[in-house]
Amino acid sequence: MQFERGATVFVAGMPGSPWRVVDGLVRLDREGLEGPEFGGLARVGDVIGAETMMFDRYTYTAVALLPLTIEAWCHGTAGEREQGLLLALARSERRMADVLALRGGRAAERIRRLFGFIAGAMGSRDADAPCIPMPRLRDIADITGLQVETVSRTISQLSEHGEIAPRARRYVQLNYAPE
Amino acid sequence: MQFERGATVFVAGMPGSPWRVVDGLVRLDREGLEGPEFGGLARVGDVIGAETMMFDRYTYTAVALLPLTIEAWCHGTAGEREQGLLLALARSERRMADVLALRGGRAAERIRRLFGFIAGAMGSRDADAPCIPMPRLRDIADITGLQVETVSRTISQLSEHGEIAPRARRYVQLNYAPE
DNA sequence: CGACTATTTGACCCTTCTCAAATCGGGTGG
DNA sequence: CCACCCGATTTGAGAAGGGTCAAATAGTCG
Missing domain, CATH: 1.10.10.10 (Winged helix-like DNA-binding domain superfamily/Winged helix DNA-binding domain)
Structure with a gap:
């Protein structure tokens, strides 16, 4: 799947499935009290929309910040699924620190x-x-x-x-x- | 396991296993170029140190910001493990947005x-x-x-x-x- | 008690926010 | 192809919120 800069990949509240970012950068927003608020970034290799595996619906809205390529994130055997989830979790935590660093300093x-x-x-x-x-x-x-x-x-x-x-x-x- | 305010739960680079926060609040720091830098928070229900399931060693240093209780995060059957990981991932993404919101505004x-x-x-x-x-x-x-x-x-x-x-x-x- | 660290307070200056307005593009309908 | 509209970007001037440096206080732990 390909998207161009500014394109909406999915919208919070809609049903769907998880994706992996193959190329590009995604902005994630969640619905705050005063409209959508910035809630994170996802980059090459990151999984987005994993929450649909639990809740069926997206929690965040995803918008392409750069020309974007994603692929369905399907995982094979139980063991592969587990490894995939572990990796996604580790990457997510890494991303948290990265994005946080973008809000500090001059x-x-x-x-x-x-x-x-x-x-x-x-x-x-x-x-x-x-x-x-x-x-x-x-x-x-x-x-x-x-x-x-x-x-x-x-x-x-x-x-x-x-x-x-x-x-x-x-x-x-x-x-x-x-x- | 109990810790008091300011206690170090684990240190980046040390071997260990994952924990779940039962009560309290944890500060996570990663090793930056100029010493440790703030890299996230974990709260009741969150899993910390999950990366040890892949790399055997902690990526972040965890310090108790409040009186803290944690328990070993062990998961039973393959299916339970998968659910647990999915939940941890969803919570991690939620936390990212929460912490980000703490760095915006007045x-x-x-x-x-x-x-x-x-x-x-x-x-x-x-x-x-x-x-x-x-x-x-x-x-x-x-x-x-x-x-x-x-x-x-x-x-x-x-x-x-x-x-x-x-x-x-x-x-x-x-x-x-x-x- | 004494050394240290954490917290408070003051003064001053710089960065960033605000509000306004001009300009620049891109796209659309004549 | 051109006039026009609308969102994006730039620029200016002024105000204010925080940062920075210094120093005084208050706690904490041996």
């Missing part, structure tokens, strides 16, 4: 880390100076806990300092080592 | 939410005006992404506004509905 650090994270999610072509697609500023803001205006200004600064260089429309090259 | 909101979260972790005695033990300011600061001084000042303000009321040493009563 604005510039947060965005630098997020871009590094995206570079990591892209399958590490060009480990030196990876070129990554940029999510919408609105998404960057939600993820990092900053305001859109701050994100805009900070990205301009990073660009002036030469840490990133705009490439094609909505693509930037990182001039620092990601992660 | 300082006062973050701390209000954290206290509400702790109240929820306490087994909901006194749903109206729950009385909760306070973690160290240092821990509150790490979790919310604020500075210790800001936490101190903000708690004073909440107290002046009557939203919380100091009880015994290191215990506060919440005068608002948690979560």
